[in-house]
Amino acid sequence: MRAYxxxxxxxxxxxxxxxxxxxxxxxxxxxRAYESFDRLGSSPKAGGWLKTVATxxxxxxxxxxxxxxxxxxxxxxxxxxxxxxxxxxxVFDELLAAIETxxxxxxxxxxxxxxxxxxxxxxxxxxxxxxxxxxxxARLKISLAKVKTDxxxxxxxxxxxLASSGxxxxxxxGGAQP
Amino acid sequence: MTPGGDGDDRLERLVAQxxxxxxxxxxxxxxxxRIIAQLHRQARQPWWRPGFHGWPLAGRLLVIAAxxxxxxxxxxxxxxxxxxxxxxxxxxxxxxxxxSAVYTWRAIRSLGSLAAHWVQAIPREWLIWGMLATGTLYxxxxxxxxxxxxxxxxxxxxxxxx
Numbered sequence: 186m187r188a189y190x191x192x193x194x195x196x197x198x199x200x201x202x203x204x205x206x207x208x209x210x211x212x213x214x215x216x217r218a219y220e221s222f223d224r225l226g227s228s229p230k231a232g233g234w235l236k237t238v239a240t241x242x243x244x245x246x247x248x249x250x251x252x253x254x255x256x257x258x259x260x261x262x263x264x265x266x267x268x269x270x271x272x273x274x275x276v277f278d279e280l281l282a283a284i285e286t287x288x289x290x291x292x293x294x295x296x297x298x299x300x301x302x303x304x305x306x307x308x309x310x311x312x313x314x315x316x317x318x319x320x321x322x323a324r325l326k327i328s329l330a331k332v333k334t335d336x337x338x339x340x341x342x343x344x345x346x347l348a349s350s351g352x353x354x355x356x357x358x359g360g361a362q363p
Numbered sequence: 364m365t366p367g368g369d370g371d372d373r374l375e376r377l378v379a380q381x382x383x384x385x386x387x388x389x390x391x392x393x394x395x396x397r398i399i400a401q402l403h404r405q406a407r408q409p410w411w412r413p414g415f416h417g418w419p420l421a422g423r424l425l426v427i428a429a430x431x432x433x434x435x436x437x438x439x440x441x442x443x444x445x446x447x448x449x450x451x452x453x454x455x456x457x458x459x460x461x462x463s464a465v466y467t468w469r470a471i472r473s474l475g476s477l478a479a480h481w482v483q484a485i486p487r488e489w490l491i492w493g494m495l496a497t498g499t500l501y502x503x504x505x506x507x508x509x510x511x512x513x514x515x516x517x518x519x520x521x522x523x524x525x
Contacts, residue, residue: 187395194390208394215398216405271370277377290385312382337371340378 189232190215193239199309200243202298210242240314244324247306273344280347296346304339307332 193214197207214235218225225231280289297305307325310316316324322332411418415426 190390190394191387194394195387198388204391208391208397211390211394212398212401216401219402274370274374274377277374277381280381286384289381293381293385294388308378312379313385337374340374343378344374 189235192232193235196236196239196313197243199297199313200240200306201246202300202302202305206246207243210239210246213242214239236314240310244306247302248325269341272348273341276344276348292347293343296343299346300339300342304335304342307335308339308343311336 190211194207194211197210197214198204201207201210217238218231218235221234225234228234280292284292297309300308307321310321310324311318318329318332318336321336322329325332327335405413411422415423418426
């Protein structure tokens with residue numbers, strides 16, 4: 186369990202942006218794993234099984250909350266402009282060039298947590314869970330175009346969140362702590 | 364802008380590079396303790412508590428057999444009883460109850476007819492204007508909720524690059 190607990194917790198925490206909920210989900214994942222211990226105990230696929238269950242439970246939690254606001258999220262979602270994309274590229278360039286790795290990781294994790302669900306969830310599924318646009322659309326039951334738009338807006342918003350936190354404006358001092 | 368431009372590709376590469384470097388988050392120290400405590404709690408529960416799927420196979424088969432037997436017994440014993448009840452109703456014992464049910468049904472039908480006459484008596488223009496007013500109020504309410512969502516629940520400060 187110790188070998189996988191960080192991976193399971195990370196998956197749940199990044200998808201839900203709620204550490205207390207992520208801890209509950211992690212507990213549920215390991216309790217289910219215990220029930221299937223005979224099958225999973227020595228299996229090389231145990232890690233994948235745990236990650237899949239963690240993703241599934243986290244998405245169930247997020248989807249329950251999201252369904253209430255889905256209509257409005259879709260009504261008010263809009264494409265990113267070219268200027269916004271360029272500004273976001275500049276922020277990430279600056280982030281990679283000027284900030285220490287450890288500090289950058291903390292900033293990025295904090296910025297991810299602050300993204301709205303409809304942008305964070307597809308972004309995390311795409312970049313951390315290596316899911317394709319089609320798989321994300323099928324799993325979240327939204328259109329392919331909306332997945333692409335939300336991921337693009339999520340990247341721009343991630344840059345915006347980093348920039349608004351003061352990171353991009355004070356690279357020499359490293360900005361404020363997240 | 365449609366996703367897929369050069370700037371978007373570069374942004375995707377940069378974000379992928381930054382996110383790939385993110386290590387797993389450290390699970391709280393309390394997680395392992397919580398899971399072990401929960402397993403101990405579950406182990407102390409009686410065998411029938413976790414739910415049907417967790418019961419021993421023999422127990423599950425026994426319960427299924429008992430359920431089938433109960434259904435069969437209810438079916439067999441209820442047939443003569445039902446025949447007796449219908450016979451009694453036809454004679455006189457339950458006749459008043461049956462008659463009152465029929466009267467109630469007729470009264471409901473009469474009320475329905477009355478409501479239909481009232482609706483037909485309302486001028487058509489009134490109905491159209493009423494429907495239009497209802498639709499307008501519905502859209503107004505929708506717009507108010509949408510504005511409330513934008514102001515209170517969405518986080519526009521994160522969706523723009525500062």
